[in-house]
Amino acid sequence: MSDSLIVSVIAAEGVTRIQDVVRKITRDFQSSGTVGAPVWLSPHRACDIPVTLASPELAEILPRGFVHAGDGVDVNVIAAANRRKKLLVADMDSTIIGCECLDELADMAHLKPQISAITERAMNGEIAFEPALRERVGLLKGLALTALERTYNERVKLNPGAKALVATMKKHGARTCLVSGGFTYFTERVAKAAGFDDNQANTLLDDGARLTGAVKEPILGREAKLAALKKEIETLKISSADALAVGDGANDLAMIEHAGLGVAYHAKPIVSDAADAAIVYGDLRSLLYLQGYSDDEIVE
Structure with missing residues (x-):
């Protein structure tokens, strides 16, 4: 069984470090499941990272470690379905x-x-x-x-x-x-x-x-x-x-x-x-x- 999630990465206007955050999150999640290619909703401002976790239990653990990237970037882990x-x-x-x-x-x-x-x-x-x-x-x-x-x-x-x-x-x-x-x-x-x-x-x-x-x-x-x-x-x-x-x-x-x-x-x-x-x-x-x-x- 797997859980499909979206890691939502959103930068405040004028913040330029979102690319670094996206790369780091992609690396961090690779040990926990399958990471899809980033989907840019807004250039340099908002990005979706599709993630399929290896086990459903990880869905309860991982979000707590990623919610706050700090320095002007919001990171949230949400369900991919019914968005x-x-x-x-x-x-x-x-x-x-x-x-x-x-x-x-x-x-x-x-x-x-x-x-x-x-x-x-x-x-x-x-x-x-x-x-x-x-x-x-x-x-x-x-x-x-x-x-x-x-x-x-x-x-x-x-x-x-x-x-x-x-x-x-x-x-x-x-x-x-x-x-x-x-x-x-x-x-x-x-x-x-x-x-x-x-x-x-x-x-x-x-x-x-x-x-x-x-x-x-x-x-x-x-x-x-x-x-x-x-x-x-x-x-x-x-x-x-x-x-x-x-x-x-x-x-x-x-x-x-x-x-x-x-x-x-x-x-x-x-x-x-x-x-x-x-x-x-x-x-x-x-x-x-x-x-x-x-x-x-x-x-x-």
């Missing part, structure tokens, strides 16, 4: 966009150090998400609603590759959903900007002019993200193996572990340790390379 997914479920803050919206709102209220500290602990899994969200939002009581618009216009930017990720998967028939423990004010706008089919998040309560310091209950956190993933899988009549989930924080863990391809994106260690693949250096196009898309197939 292209039919569903994308993505976290928003620090995944699809480059900031934490709540922290940026806090900056408008001159409370960023206090609120960011709570955010960091929640994303690391040190404290439960729901009470942490209530505490942070409570500190924003009285903040003018105009601060939300300013935060979106001045602070919220799509991460590189976000539009390409969504557009390419949609072109190839996938459904795309943005799920967040953040707020609908931002997910609705980010989903539209990136091209997502749907979005889900919490709702900030206000009195018509200012935030009340409360969130509509029930709060949507880790379990709500998992529930959203399962609902989409059921609606599409696909299996979890057909889904890709991506995120960076502890409240993304459940959906990342349930999806056929769970990706930790520039993530906290607790997430990287549990995910099927980790992108530490690359941008969001890396999720397309993990699925075997070449540059010619990517929609910019």
Whole structure:
């Protein structure tokens, strides 16, 4: 019996040492099975190395030794079968966009150090998400609603590759959903900007002019993200193996572990340790390379 795998090698933009990494991995795997010729998905940026292992047990051992090549190159060992997914479920803050919206709102209220500290602990899994969200939002009581618009216009930017990720998967028939423990004010706008089919998040309560310091209950956190993933899988009549989930924080863990391809994106260690693949250096196009898309197939 043999296991067919792909060693995915992806370099961050501007990194030139990917050729050396590909050669080293090819040598390292030759003692464990049959190594195919490298397939370049993107010149000097993304390469697939097909590997057929001599025994299935090696599939559980080898990936742990290759996940981090360091110095701007991400290396992940993934199954060769069923690579292209039919569903994308993505976290928003620090995944699809480059900031934490709540922290940026806090900056408008001159409370960023206090609120960011709570955010960091929640994303690391040190404290439960729901009470942490209530505490942070409570500190924003009285903040003018105009601060939300300013935060979106001045602070919220799509991460590189976000539009390409969504557009390419949609072109190839996938459904795309943005799920967040953040707020609908931002997910609705980010989903539209990136091209997502749907979005889900919490709702900030206000009195018509200012935030009340409360969130509509029930709060949507880790379990709500998992529930959203399962609902989409059921609606599409696909299996979890057909889904890709991506995120960076502890409240993304459940959906990342349930999806056929769970990706930790520039993530906290607790997430990287549990995910099927980790992108530490690359941008969001890396999720397309993990699925075997070449540059010619990517929609910019």
